[in-house]
Amino acid sequence: MNMSMTGPALPGVKIALLRLRNAVRRLVRASIVSFAILIGALVVSLFTGGIGDRWLVVTFLLMLVSFVTLSIFPRTRVPGVAELRKTPLRQLAGQSVLWLEAKRPMLPAPARTLAGRIGADLDQLSPHLARLDERHPAAHEVRKLIDEHLPALVESYTRIPAPLRARPHAGSTPEAQLVEGLAVIAREIETMTGEIARGELDALATRGRYLEMRYVDPAGAGERPTAE
Amino acid sequence: MALETDHDPALNGGLKLDPPDPVPAVAPERAAGLVPVDEEHKAKLSARVDEFIADLIAQDVNSPEFGRRVDQITNMGRREIAEAAGQSNRFLDRPVRAMDETSGVGADLAELRRTVEDLDPSKRGNLLAPRRLFGILPFGNRLRDYFDGYKSAQNHIGAILARLQGGRDELLMDNAAIDVERQKLWASLGKLEQMVYMSKLLDERLEARAADLDIGDPAKARAIRESALFYVRQRTQDLLTQMAVSVQGYLALDIVRKNNIELVKGVDRASTTTVGALRTAVTVAQALTNQKLVLDQIGALNTTTANIIEATGKMMKDNSARIHEQAAASTIPLETLGRAFQNIYDTMDSIDSFKLKALDSMKQTVTALEDEVEKSRAYIARAEGQAQAAANPQDAIRLEALE
Numbered sequence: 001m002n003m004s005m006t007g008p009a010l011p012g013v014k015i016a017l018l019r020l021r022n023a024v025r026r027l028v029r030a031s032i033v034s035f036a037i038l039i040g041a042l043v044v045s046l047f048t049g050g051i052g053d054r055w056l057v058v059t060f061l062l063m064l065v066s067f068v069t070l071s072i073f074p075r076t077r078v079p080g081v082a083e084l085r086k087t088p089l090r091q092l093a094g095q096s097v098l099w100l101e102a103k104r105p106m107l108p109a110p111a112r113t114l115a116g117r118i119g120a121d122l123d124q125l126s127p128h129l130a131r132l133d134e135r136h137p138a139a140h141e142v143r144k145l146i147d148e149h150l151p152a153l154v155e156s157y158t159r160i161p162a163p164l165r166a167r168p169h170a171g172s173t174p175e176a177q178l179v180e181g182l183a184v185i186a187r188e189i190e191t192m193t194g195e196i197a198r199g200e201l202d203a204l205a206t207r208g209r210y211l212e213m214r215y216v217d218p219a220g221a222g223e224r225p226t227a228e
Numbered sequence: 229m230a231l232e233t234d235h236d237p238a239l240n241g242g243l244k245l246d247p248p249d250p251v252p253a254v255a256p257e258r259a260a261g262l263v264p265v266d267e268e269h270k271a272k273l274s275a276r277v278d279e280f281i282a283d284l285i286a287q288d289v290n291s292p293e294f295g296r297r298v299d300q301i302t303n304m305g306r307r308e309i310a311e312a313a314g315q316s317n318r319f320l321d322r323p324v325r326a327m328d329e330t331s332g333v334g335a336d337l338a339e340l341r342r343t344v345e346d347l348d349p350s351k352r353g354n355l356l357a358p359r360r361l362f363g364i365l366p367f368g369n370r371l372r373d374y375f376d377g378y379k380s381a382q383n384h385i386g387a388i389l390a391r392l393q394g395g396r397d398e399l400l401m402d403n404a405a406i407d408v409e410r411q412k413l414w415a416s417l418g419k420l421e422q423m424v425y426m427s428k429l430l431d432e433r434l435e436a437r438a439a440d441l442d443i444g445d446p447a448k449a450r451a452i453r454e455s456a457l458f459y460v461r462q463r464t465q466d467l468l469t470q471m472a473v474s475v476q477g478y479l480a481l482d483i484v485r486k487n488n489i490e491l492v493k494g495v496d497r498a499s500t501t502t503v504g505a506l507r508t509a510v511t512v513a514q515a516l517t518n519q520k521l522v523l524d525q526i527g528a529l530n531t532t533t534a535n536i537i538e539a540t541g542k543m544m545k546d547n548s549a550r551i552h553e554q555a556a557a558s559t560i561p562l563e564t565l566g567r568a569f570q571n572i573y574d575t576m577d578s579i580d581s582f583k584l585k586a587l588d589s590m591k592q593t594v595t596a597l598e599d600e601v602e603k604s605r606a607y608i609a610r611a612e613g614q615a616q617a618a619a620n621p622q623d624a625i626r627l628e629a630l631e
Binding site: 171202208209210213214 | 397400403407
């Protein structure tokens with residue numbers, strides 16, 4: 001019944017979109033500021049009867065510097081764990097993807113693949129989360145998994161000094177333990193996506209059955225046996 | 229040769245609505261076997277069990293690896309049980325909406341009855357007696373006034389009947405939801421059945437292996453009996469308990485479904501008899517007072533109700549022909565009208581007595597199911613506790629049902 005989500009690890013469509021949106025926003029802001037400087041210089045020259053070559057150069061330099069600065073800063077902000085907890089459910093998936101993406105370089109190779117998969121799954125989950133009531137039991141579970149268990153697992157791995165990460169401890173290596181934990185989380189997210197989609201799946205199936213009973217088979221009014 | 233409205237069996241065969249019998253408690257040992265496991269799945273599950281046992285025996289009894297394998301047994305079927313439990317609990321959440329007196333179909337039927345009673349010719353005294361002012365002077369016509377009452381009531385009746393159709397659709401929607409629910413419950417019963425099959429097989433084979441090991445490696449034989457086999461038996465019991473609850477929930481849902489079907493029949497019949505009475509009134513008015521009683525609503529209602537019972541239209545046509553034939557004898561059409569009203573009352577009465585019996589049956593079912601759910605909750609809690617103790621995603625041999 002779970003929706004199959006085990007496609008190839010997408011590079012996180014959502015995160016790409018998020019970054020693109022931020023970049024566009026910065027570019028727009030930078031253009032507006034440069035344009036304002038240009039207009040200002042024109043107005044000044046209008047009132048003072050023209051500005052000198054030197055001031056023209058200064059104006060252009062100012063425009064260039066502000067454009068470059070504003071199109072680089074502020075960087076796309078990566079939320080901290082504490083912030084994740086306060087994020088409303090509709091943005092939770094997007095924010096956690098950002099967080100996970102930032103942590104990815106610190107993870108061992110197999111864990112990186114898994115992190116990619118979790119990111120892709122979260123991407124798919126996010127539109128459904130937006131429609132989910134915050135008090136729904138599934139919402140509670142999702143929140144716990146994404147903003148508590150996932151960061152706790154990754155952080156407790158990154159706290160281990162690098163040389164010790166590959167050395168066996170308590171039956172296996174920390175790296176293997178991390179990978180195992182991430183695999184569990186990936187599977188749980190998949191299950192939850194199915195859980196959340198179940199209501200919608202049921203609604204559609206019910207609607208179809210109703211139409212059948214109401215119009216195709218009105219005399220029987222649902223006398224037909226179901227699964228037997 | 230009296231006029232017979234109660235002539236057509238389709239309309240007057242006596243509406244009999246049968247409330248389904250309550251679902252008895254299902255004993256765990258009788259719960260298994262409802263959904264048979266097919267041979268192909270049996271073979272696969274059997275291979276899985278063999279693989280698991282071979283793997284378990286290969287471990288050192290005192291190693292943590294052995295403990296992990298045993299933990300897997302305690303986890304066996306956790307998902308299946310949790311899933312099935314969620315579904316059978318949902319039955320208890322399902323409101324018995326149609327049975328409610330204060331809203332929905334129940335309220336509409338009660339209102340219909342009150343409205344219709346106001347129009348009943350038998351409650352109006354002798355309609356054929358001439359009306360006199362101060363008891364002396366002839367003044368007006370009782371019958372004419374009586375039929376005028378229909379004109380004012382028709383909008384109200386029309387609205388109630390439209391609401392009843394809405395309620396009927398809701399009942400059908402409920403049944404559609406129940407069908408979907410039952411299909412899902414059936415699927416999870418199938419999974420539980422696989423798990424029961426697997427755990428029984430595990431029990432049997434572990435027992436055999438322990439007997440083999442008795443001579444060669446008595447320590448291992450004892451460990452297998454005391455830990456692995458013990459948990460296998462515990463899980464078998466848990467699975468069977470959940471199975472019993474699910475089977476009971478499955479049967480209970482069927483009761484709700486059947487109740488709804490009966491109620492839909494009742495609503496259909498109530499609508500048809502009401503429209504029938506109105507139609508009869510139109511014909512009688514024509515015959516007795518030569519008054520053309522125009523009930524536009526009926527035209528509209530006819531199209532709605534004609535779909536319900538095809539015989540209605542035909543019966544109505546025959547009836548009006550007969551009423552016209554008998555128009556000479558003026559008391560007979562009124563009798564016919566009276567009988568048409570009696571039809572409505574009979575329908576309503578049978579719905580009422582059906583509801584009483586059905587409610588009783590529902591109550592028994594819900595009580596029985598609640599008891600079982602309560603019992604199974606203890607098992608689920610235990611299963612949850614163990615699940616938190618061990619979660620090994622990478623284990624090669626998963627003790628799970630097949631998709």
